[in-house]
Amino acid sequence: MYTLKDILYAKSIAVVGASNNPDKMGYTLLKNIADGGFEGPIYPVNLKEDNILGIKCYPDILSIPENIDLVVISVPAVIVKDIIKQAGEKGAKGAIIISGGFKEIGNYDLEMEVLETAKEFGMRIIGPNCQGVNYTANKMCATWPLVKTQGSIGIVSQSGTIGATIELWAEKEEMGVSCFASLGNKSDISETDFIEFFAEDPNTKVVALNIEGIQEGEVFIDTIARTSQKKPIVVLKPGRTEKGIKAVASHTKSIAGNDKIFTAFCKKHGVIRANDITELYDFCKITAMSKKLKDNKMLIMTSSGGAGIIATDTAEEIGIEIAPINDKLKKTLEDILPDQCVLSNPLDLTGDATAERYEKALKAVIDDGSFDFILTIFGDPIPGAFEVINKVKSESDVQIIVSYLGGGDVEEQEVKLMNKNSIPAFPTPERAVKAAKALLQLKI
Amino acid sequence: MYTLKDILYAKSIAVVGASNNPDKMGYTLLKNIADGGFEGPIYPVNLKEDNILGIKCYPDILSIPENIDLVVISVPAVIVKDIIKQAGEKGAKGAIIISGGFKEIGNYDLEMEVLETAKEFGMRIIGPNCQGVNYTANKMCATWPLVKTQGSIGIVSQSGTIGATIELWAEKEEMGVSCFASLGNKSDISETDFIEFFAEDPNTKVVALNIEGIQEGEVFIDTIARTSQKKPIVVLKPGRTEKGIKAVASHTKSIAGNDKIFTAFCKKHGVIRANDITELYDFCKITAMSKKLKDNKMLIMTSSGGAGIIATDTAEEIGIEIAPINDKLKKTLEDILPDQCVLSNPLDLTGDATAERYEKALKAVIDDGSFDFILTIFGDPIPGAFEVINKVKSESDVQIIVSYLGGGDVEEQEVKLMNKNSIPAFPTPERAVKAAKALLQLKI
Missing domain, CATH: 3.40.50.261 (Succinyl-CoA synthetase domains)
Incomplete structure (x- = not known):
C-alpha cells in the first residue's frame, strides 16, 4: 500500500477532466497546478482537446507516455472507477477525487467500488467530493484557491x-x-x-x-x-x-x-x-x-490607552493576569520614560511614542524579569516598530505578542514583516489576548 | 457661543504649527486637510517658513489677510492660550487642539486658562490632547489617517x-x-x-x-x-x-x-x-x-456545509433561532434545486452552487414568508453573487445578511460592491450572526 506521503510528494500528475473552459473545475485545477510551479510533468487528460493552457493533452490516462504518480479527477461520478483502474495500471500511487455524486447523495456502492478498485493497485484516495490538496513544499496546488x-x-x-x-x-x-x-x-x-x-x-x-x-x-x-x-x-x-x-x-x-x-x-x-x-x-x-508560556502574567505595553484598556478587559475575562509592576521596575521606567507615560500595567507610552521609546521600555521590562510575556500594542503607524521587536526578541527569551492597529498601509507592511519573522501580530488587542490564552493551553 | 456644527462646517482653516518636516504632526495635519480636498482656504502658520506643501505660510494668525473659521493647533502647550486669543481676534469659531501637555499630565490650570480665553470669543474647543476630527461631508480631514x-x-x-x-x-x-x-x-x-x-x-x-x-x-x-x-x-x-x-x-x-x-x-x-x-x-x-428585525428566526443559506454549521452553533449560543423549514417550502425547494442540496435549515446549496441557484432559493424562501432575515453564505468565489443579492433585496422586504469567505480577490471586490449598496457583508459566518443579533436589539 502506498501512503499519503506518496501523494503529497508526487513527481508527476495527470489531471483527468482538464478543460479549456475557465468555468470548469478541471480548468482551475490544471491552472493552479501549473501556476503553482509544480516541477514534475503535468498531463491534462481530455478526449476532445489537443492541448490545454499550452500543455499537451491526452485522450486517456493509458495514452500518457510515462508512468504517473498522482491522478486528480474531476469527471462525472459514474466513470471515476474506470479512471482509477487506468491510473492504477499506469503505476499511480494515489488519486484526489474532486468529483461529487457518491456517498453524500446516497451512492454508497459507487463509492465503495471506486475504493475497492484503488485497493487492488495499492492506491490511496483523497475524497471523493472534496476540494483537493495543496502541499506547498512540493509546489503542488491540486485545489483552489491558488496559494504558493x-x-x-x-x-x-x-x-x-x-x-x-x-x-x-x-x-x-x-x-x-x-x-x-x-x-x-x-x-x-x-x-x-x-x-x-x-x-x-x-x-x-x-x-x-x-x-x-x-x-x-x-x-x-x-x-x-x-x-x-x-x-x-x-x-x-x-x-x-x-x-x-x-x-x-x-x-x-x-x-x-x-x-x-x-x-x-x-x-x-x-x-x-x-x-x-x-x-x-x-x-x-x-x-x-511562539513557545508555551510558563505562567499567565502578561504586561501590556501600548501607545494607545484605549486599546490597552480593551486588552485588559479581555485578559481579565479569560483568565490572563494583568499583574501590577513592582516598585523597582517603576523606578527604572520613571528614569527612562517621559513624564506623560503612565507607569502601571497597562504601561501607556502615550500617543507620541517612538520605536526608540518602545525599545527602552521593552528592555527594562525584560531585565526586570517579572513577566513571561508582553503584549505590545502599536496604536498608530510607528516607523521602525518591526525592527525594534525583532531586535528585542532576538536578544531575550520573553514572548512578545503584537497588536498593530490604526496604522493603515504602514500597519499592513509591518504586520507582514513581523509574521515573516515569527512575531505574531494581530489586528486588534482582543484577538491578541485570546491568542495568548491559547499559548497557555499548550502542554509542549 | 458657536457650536460644534460651526467647527465641522468650517469654511476656512488655519493650521498653527504646520511644518515642512514629515515627522511632525503639523505636517501630517496640513497635508491631510489639503489632500482630503478641503474646498476653502487653508493657512499654514509657522514663523520660519514661506510656504509648506506649496501653500503660502504666515508667521502668525494675525498676519492672515482674511478671517478664519477654524484653527487647528499643534504647538507646545504653553503657547496655546496665545494662539487661541489671536484666533478669537480673527473671528475663529472653534479650535481643534492636538497638543498635549494639559490636564493629562496634571496641568489643570493651563487647560482652564485656554478654555476661558476661548470662551471670551464664544469659541468652542475640541481637545486638547486629541487626534482631531474628520468630517467627510465638508472634506475636512483635520486628523490622521487621511480618509476621504x-x-x-x-x-x-x-x-x-x-x-x-x-x-x-x-x-x-x-x-x-x-x-x-x-x-x-x-x-x-x-x-x-x-x-x-x-x-x-x-x-x-x-x-x-x-x-x-x-x-x-x-x-x-x-x-x-x-x-x-x-x-x-x-x-x-x-x-x-x-x-x-x-x-x-x-x-x-x-x-x-x-x-x-x-x-x-x-x-x-x-x-x-x-x-x-x-x-x-x-x-x-x-x-x-439594515432595519430593525421583527423576530429572531433566521434562515441560513450556504454553499459551504461547514460554514453553515458554524453559523448554526453561533446563532444557538447567542439566542437566534434556526427554525426548521416547513413542508410546503421544502416541497418547493425540492422542485427547483438539484438532488444534492440539503433541504433544511441551514439550507445547503452545496459546493457547486451558482448565483442562479442562490436566486431561485432566495425567491422561494422569501415567497414562503416564514423568515424575517436570511444569512446568505458564499463559501467560494461565486461570479454574480452581488448582482443576485442586490436584485432580490430590491424586490423584497426580507433582510439579507451576507458572509463571503474563501473567495480571495473575487470576495474582496464583491464585498466592497455589497457594502456600497447597503448589503451588509462579513468575512466569517460567526461575525455575520453576531451582527444580526445586534439588529435584534434595536428599538427603532
Whole structure:
C-alpha cells in the first residue's frame, strides 16, 4: 500500500477532466497546478482537446507516455472507477477525487467500488467530493484557491471553505501554509492520516484541524494524543449546540458526538479548541510562532490607552493576569520614560511614542524579569516598530505578542514583516489576548 | 457661543504649527486637510517658513489677510492660550487642539486658562490632547489617517486609535464614514455634543461611540435616550472588569462607573453594546445598512456545509433561532434545486452552487414568508453573487445578511460592491450572526 506521503510528494500528475473552459473545475485545477510551479510533468487528460493552457493533452490516462504518480479527477461520478483502474495500471500511487455524486447523495456502492478498485493497485484516495490538496513544499496546488507561500501551518479540513479561508488569510499576511487538505467523503484517507503525516513533516509546525464527526474514534484519539506531544494541534469542531449537531448530521452524515467529552479530551492533551474560524486562524498563527508560556502574567505595553484598556478587559475575562509592576521596575521606567507615560500595567507610552521609546521600555521590562510575556500594542503607524521587536526578541527569551492597529498601509507592511519573522501580530488587542490564552493551553 | 456644527462646517482653516518636516504632526495635519480636498482656504502658520506643501505660510494668525473659521493647533502647550486669543481676534469659531501637555499630565490650570480665553470669543474647543476630527461631508480631514470616503457612520471616540481603526476598516471596505472625532481631554466639547449633532446630521445614519468615563452623566443619559429614538447607537465602553476600571482611571482620570447599571441603561434604550473593536465595527456596519428585525428566526443559506454549521452553533449560543423549514417550502425547494442540496435549515446549496441557484432559493424562501432575515453564505468565489443579492433585496422586504469567505480577490471586490449598496457583508459566518443579533436589539 502506498501512503499519503506518496501523494503529497508526487513527481508527476495527470489531471483527468482538464478543460479549456475557465468555468470548469478541471480548468482551475490544471491552472493552479501549473501556476503553482509544480516541477514534475503535468498531463491534462481530455478526449476532445489537443492541448490545454499550452500543455499537451491526452485522450486517456493509458495514452500518457510515462508512468504517473498522482491522478486528480474531476469527471462525472459514474466513470471515476474506470479512471482509477487506468491510473492504477499506469503505476499511480494515489488519486484526489474532486468529483461529487457518491456517498453524500446516497451512492454508497459507487463509492465503495471506486475504493475497492484503488485497493487492488495499492492506491490511496483523497475524497471523493472534496476540494483537493495543496502541499506547498512540493509546489503542488491540486485545489483552489491558488496559494504558493510556504508556511508552517498544516491544515486538514472537513470543510473546503473553512480550510481555504484559513489558507487565504495566511497568504494575505505572507505567512503561508505547509498544507491545505480538504477531506470530502473520506472514503480512504482521513484526518488521522494527515495528522500522522504532519506529526513527522519537517515543513509543518502546527496542525490546524476542522472536523465534524470522527470515524474510527480510537485511532483518531490515539493519534491526537501522540501528535500533541510533538506539535501544537488547534481544532475547530462545530456541533457544539443541539441545532449544530443536527446540521453536522445533515452535512456529512456524521455524528458530532458529546461535546463535553471532546472538550475534556482536548484539555487533557493540550489540544487547543477554537470556537470559530477567526480563532482557528489566530491560534494556529500564534502557536506556529511562539513557545508555551510558563505562567499567565502578561504586561501590556501600548501607545494607545484605549486599546490597552480593551486588552485588559479581555485578559481579565479569560483568565490572563494583568499583574501590577513592582516598585523597582517603576523606578527604572520613571528614569527612562517621559513624564506623560503612565507607569502601571497597562504601561501607556502615550500617543507620541517612538520605536526608540518602545525599545527602552521593552528592555527594562525584560531585565526586570517579572513577566513571561508582553503584549505590545502599536496604536498608530510607528516607523521602525518591526525592527525594534525583532531586535528585542532576538536578544531575550520573553514572548512578545503584537497588536498593530490604526496604522493603515504602514500597519499592513509591518504586520507582514513581523509574521515573516515569527512575531505574531494581530489586528486588534482582543484577538491578541485570546491568542495568548491559547499559548497557555499548550502542554509542549 | 458657536457650536460644534460651526467647527465641522468650517469654511476656512488655519493650521498653527504646520511644518515642512514629515515627522511632525503639523505636517501630517496640513497635508491631510489639503489632500482630503478641503474646498476653502487653508493657512499654514509657522514663523520660519514661506510656504509648506506649496501653500503660502504666515508667521502668525494675525498676519492672515482674511478671517478664519477654524484653527487647528499643534504647538507646545504653553503657547496655546496665545494662539487661541489671536484666533478669537480673527473671528475663529472653534479650535481643534492636538497638543498635549494639559490636564493629562496634571496641568489643570493651563487647560482652564485656554478654555476661558476661548470662551471670551464664544469659541468652542475640541481637545486638547486629541487626534482631531474628520468630517467627510465638508472634506475636512483635520486628523490622521487621511480618509476621504463619505459614508454614514459617525464615530466619536475617546481613544484616537480605536476610532481611527474603525475608520480605516470602513475605508478599506469602501463604506466610509460621515465623521471621525477623537475627544482627548474634552475640556469643552464632549461626546454629548457629538451625539446631539449626529442625531440631526443628514450624513450620519448610525452613531459609533467609544467612551471610557462619562462627564455630566444626566445630560449624557438624556441625550442618548433621545438620540436612540432617532438613530441606532453602538457603544464600546471598556472598563467592564476590575482591572479594566483601574486602567480607565489611569488613562483618562475618569470613572468607568458601574457596568451593570450601564448595561441595563443600554438595554432599556435599545443602545447596542459592543464588547470589542471588531464588534463596534460590525454592529455599526449592519445598523447603517439594515432595519430593525421583527423576530429572531433566521434562515441560513450556504454553499459551504461547514460554514453553515458554524453559523448554526453561533446563532444557538447567542439566542437566534434556526427554525426548521416547513413542508410546503421544502416541497418547493425540492422542485427547483438539484438532488444534492440539503433541504433544511441551514439550507445547503452545496459546493457547486451558482448565483442562479442562490436566486431561485432566495425567491422561494422569501415567497414562503416564514423568515424575517436570511444569512446568505458564499463559501467560494461565486461570479454574480452581488448582482443576485442586490436584485432580490430590491424586490423584497426580507433582510439579507451576507458572509463571503474563501473567495480571495473575487470576495474582496464583491464585498466592497455589497457594502456600497447597503448589503451588509462579513468575512466569517460567526461575525455575520453576531451582527444580526445586534439588529435584534434595536428599538427603532
